[in-house]
Amino acid sequence: MPFAVLLTVVGAALGTSPVPASADPEPDRFVPRGSVREAPVDLPGAMARFWAAYSAGDDTRKVSAILDALLRAEGPSSDQARRAVRMLAAHSAGDQRRAWCERLDLLGAPAPLRHAAFVGAALTASDRAFGLTRQAPVSTAPAAYAGHVAARMTDGDAATFYWSDGAPRPGTQFVLDLGRVRPVQGVAVAMGTASRPRDFLRAGVLEGSVDGVAWTTVRQLPGLPTVTATLGPDPRDVRYLRLRATAGQRHWLAVREVSVRPAPADxxxxxxxxxxxxxxxxxxxxxxxxxxxxxxxxxxxxxxxxxxxxxxxxxxxxxxxxxxxxxxxxxxxxxxxxxxxxxxxxxxxxxxxxxxxxxxxxxxx
The missing domain is CATH 2.60.120.260 (Galactose-binding domain-like)
Structure with missing residues (x-):
């Protein structure tokens, strides 16, 4: 996430901005007036200076200590934000073990609303530091009709669909790239729509591959709009899945969703x-x-x-x-x-x- 965007997100979450030295301090809007504790007004500025140092790869020890002190003054409700600061400070220092231990303490414990954007941005930065990448499936298919593009086969919404710009011919292929080799237990393909119930693949095969070159049969299509397949008693490692037409047909093809059920080890x-x-x-x-x-x-x-x-x-x-x-x-x-x-x-x-x-x-x- 670019530094400028991070500052915008953090500033928006806090609902305040740094106060010039000549201005009268304004109480934190999230703390009722008259409460015993009031958040220091320089917290947004401290967050900005911390992000600047972290993003530039500078020594973060001083800015993280200042930010930690300001967050500590807010009380226990800011503990998650403090952990996020310590996590990124550890990444910055090259101590990935300590960063991971702080990350474990962040799991399953939501941050208060005023710090949610900061903690979320810190987790994203931590993902990059650990090399964690969530890869979304990418689908490819022949030309689509009226904006019903191939990406709609894997958008998680059965109300949207890919619609071919013509009837499939022998050898026509519809490929799903999972982004990496994954252990897969099952696959489901939902075809046809309420208005075009006959737009499904009549004759074809569902196949899998780890490299996109060598393909093995998962199952022959049964000539029905809904296809489910279990990839053997044990999960099968695949990266690519494809529907391949083995005969021509009169009706076009509409694919509402291709769903993949990964193995637990995934x-x-x-x-x-x-x-x-x-x-x-x-x-x-x-x-x-x-x-x-x-x-x-x-x-x-x-x-x-x-x-x-x-x-x-x-x-x-x-x-x-x-x-x-x-x-x-x-x-x-x-x-x-x-x-x-x-x-x-x-x-x-x-x-x-x-x-x-x-x-x-x-x-x-």
């Missing part, structure tokens, strides 16, 4: 630190899709995670190689550029119930 690689995978007594495997040189592996877990669990990569020869071991709730190990197609944390039965928030695999450049 919570460890979804770019969202608020979700977690509970270890079931076995390893957690991350499929990279294609072999690639790996620089580092970061594992973000909850407190109480056992130390010493091996972190491994599977090299081009199919051999699992240990590159490091868990150090508790935060682990950062170097893979030294090993070319690998998979990464795993070799949890055993003694780790059942461990909550893994994210496994971040950083490729070598």
């Amino acid at each position: 919570a460890a690689t979804d770019g969202d630190a608020t979700t977690a995978y509970r270890v079931a007594g076995g390893p957690v495997v991350v499929n990279l899709g294609v072999d690639q040189p790996v620089d580092r592996i970061v594992v973000l877990a909850d407190r109480g995670t056992h130390q010493g669990t091996p972190v491994q990569v599977r090299d081009g020869g199919g051999t699992w190689r240990t590159v490091g071991r868990l150090g508790g709730e935060y682990t950062d190990v170097a893979a030294r550029g090993i070319v690998a197609g998979q990464v795993r944390v070799l949890f055993g039965p003694d780790s059942t119930g461990t909550a893994v928030r994210e496994i971040v695999v950083r490729p070598a450049r």
Whole structure:
């Protein structure tokens, strides 16, 4: 988030602006007049100076100490904002373990309204520092009719839909890119609309792929407007899903929604630190899709995670190689550029119930 936008968001959330030295101090609008505590009027300015230092990569120790003191004066209601300041100060100092511990304290505890924008912006900045990215699916399809574009297949709204600009022909493809390789348990495709109930794919196949080149059949289409598919007794790793017409038809195609049901383990690689995978007594495997040189592996877990669990990569020869071991709730190990197609944390039965928030695999450049 650009610095100027951050200042605008934070200022809007506080509902006040820095007061010139010559002006009479104005009581915080969120604190009733006559209350024992009143928020210092320089809080917005302190927040702005903190963001400026953090965004520029400067030493934040002094500005964070001042901001923390002002927030502390507000009382316990500002504890979440103080944690957010400490989290970013730790990122700034290069202490990612301490930043993650502060981040854990922020999980599940909402900030008061007056600081919600500040805390939200801090979490976004923390995501960038940890390398967390939430990737939205991207759909592609032949030309759309009257603005019913392919993106409407995955917008989460069954009232909108993609509508083809003509009838499908043999080989016509409709592709969904999940953004990364994901363990998927099931797929559902809803076609046709209330006004055009016959606009669904009569003959075709639903296929999956990890690289967009080699495709495997998920299921043959049954000639019905709603298609559901379970990808085997175990989740299947896929990045791409596609509907492919195997015959021509007279009616056009309307796709209301393509829904993907990820496996529970996907919570460890979804770019969202608020979700977690509970270890079931076995390893957690991350499929990279294609072999690639790996620089580092970061594992973000909850407190109480056992130390010493091996972190491994599977090299081009199919051999699992240990590159490091868990150090508790935060682990950062170097893979030294090993070319690998998979990464795993070799949890055993003694780790059942461990909550893994994210496994971040950083490729070598």
